[in-house]
Amino acid sequence: MKLGMIGLGKMGSNLVLNLLDHEHEVAAYDVAPAAVEKMKEAGATPTSSIEELVASLEPPRTIWMMVPAGEVTDQVIDTLLPLLQEGDILLDGGNSNYQDSIARGKKLKEKGIHFMDVGTSGGTSGAREGACFMIGGDADTFHRLEPIFRDMAVENGYHYAGESGSGHFLKMVHNGIEYGMMQAIAEGFEVLEKSDFTFDYEKVARVWSNGSVIRSWLMELTESAFAKDPKLDGIHGVMQSSGEGLWTAQTALDLKAVTPVITLSLMMRYRSLEDDTFHGKVVSALRNEFGGHSVVKKD
Ligand SMILES: NC(=O)c1ccc[n+]([C@@H]2O[C@H](COP(=O)([O-])OP(=O)(O)OC[C@H]3O[C@@H](n4cnc5c(N)ncnc54)[C@H](O)[C@@H]3O)[C@@H](O)[C@H]2O)c1
Ligand SMILES: O=C(O)[C@H](O)[C@@H](O)[C@H](O)[C@H](O)COP(=O)(O)O
Missing domain, CATH: 3.40.50.720 (NAD(P)-binding Rossmann-like Domain)
Incomplete structure (x- = not known):
């Protein structure tokens, strides 16, 4: 053809x-x-x-x-x-x-x-x-x-x-799921990174890619990313998005479908674009107001 x-x-x-x-x-x-x-x-x-x-x-x-x-x-x-x-x-x-x-x-x-x-x-x-x-x-x-x-x-x-429209609707929800799965994988590695153990992340992703419940293409790609840069030191944790996650969250809200994982994953992407947040300042100021808790002041 x-x-x-x-x-x-x-x-x-x-x-x-x-x-x-x-x-x-x-x-x-x-x-x-x-x-x-x-x-x-x-x-x-x-x-x-x-x-x-x-x-x-x-x-x-x-x-x-x-x-x-x-x-x-x-x-x-x-x-x-x-x-x-x-x-x-x-x-x-x-x-x-x-x-x-x-x-x-x-x-x-x-x-x-x-x-x-x-x-x-x-x-x-x-x-x-x-x-x-x-x-x-x-x-x-x-x-x-x-x-x-x-x-x-x-x-x-x-x-x-x-x-x-049904094809692109399915793709939208697929990408919403993609956001959630990627965020979950990323959070797991965050816990490993903060622990007192010293893990080889490439090897961790490899073992999780073979026979485990969470084996997946995303886990194989995780292995591949750590193989190239063992601690991902070469990149910033800025997570862009092209729209599909936002549309999934918006559609879910319209439908009253409960999607906390997808929606929070989207919010984590937005949060990653900001160095500091206004909401963080508000919470910090309020803790100080009611409890006299310390705030981190700017120089
Ligand atoms: N990259 C992915 O993994 C992926 C996967 C599935 C779907 N998509 C979607 O597929 C589409 C293309 O993605 P991509 O990653 O190839 O993007 P890309 O930026 O690599 O390619 C887009 C191409 O379109 C061309 N282009 C722009 N305006 C044009 C015009 N007026 N007429 C003709 N060509 C024009 C650009 O020159 C470019 O070569 C996007 O809608 C994207 O969201 C991307
Ligand atoms: O299924 C796929 O092949 C991907 O999802 C693909 O469509 C693309 O890489 C996304 O556009 C990334 O989307 P974000 O930029 O929103 O993360």
Whole structure:
């Protein structure tokens, strides 16, 4: 099958290589010409604009977007909209908000374009060697595309979840779980680090990766991180986030679903961005007010 890929960054480039491995033809586009050049060298058809990418595909076209979520995704869709025709398929593999995906699905449907929200997991190595896809959109379109998902995913690594938005909803909750699991692993190592024992964290993560209840890919990645830097001295404990954890927490609140672990994990990420906190000052001042407890004063 021939398809177009827009966005050839860490994920898109690996998805293209994965598709090429499975003998699919790919027309590739990115705003960064160097990224397009790399994919040309790998065997994809290079294109220098979205217009050229669309023109290089026979209708009904299949185009996969792997660009930053939010505004960029909207910009790409707005550029594509007048170029696409009834029956074409547009997939969004980015980490888009599921509500945006529902709205985009409706807008594209008005023109007869099938929009599929494809929550994609497994990181860059998954994109390259076998990913995990959580797919929303109409069932007929899913069945037409199923051979592609089968090729690009690990065994049992794709799931058609149902109506538009359900794929990105699943990906959102997946990432909420990811926040909680990562925070729990991190807290365990915090206890080890504060203890009187001297542990080799790479070896600890290795033994926990083999046969234990908490064995997981995240634990294997923990081992890998400690193998590179035994005490992680080379990095700061600043934990960024891209939105999925926030959306999970917001959705959980709207649904009155009780999610303390995910929500606190998100808050720990925000806390990590601050050196000092106003709430810490307030608590410290109050302890001093009612109990005369000492405060740490600024120089
Ligand atoms: N990195 C991951 O582990 C991962 C995993 C699953 C999903 N995602 C999601 O996949 C998407 C891509 O992630 P990534 O890690 O590859 O990001 P990235 O920043 O490495 O790549 C994004 C690419 O999009 C290109 N781009 C930006 N604006 C464009 C435009 N208007 N037209 C064409 N190309 C444009 C950039 O030049 C870049 O090459 C994001 O939505 C991200 O949240 C990332
Ligand atoms: O399932 C995955 O492959 C990852 O979750 C992937 O989607 C990405 O690495 C996240 O975007 C990181 O999310 P945060 O920036 O919110 O931690």
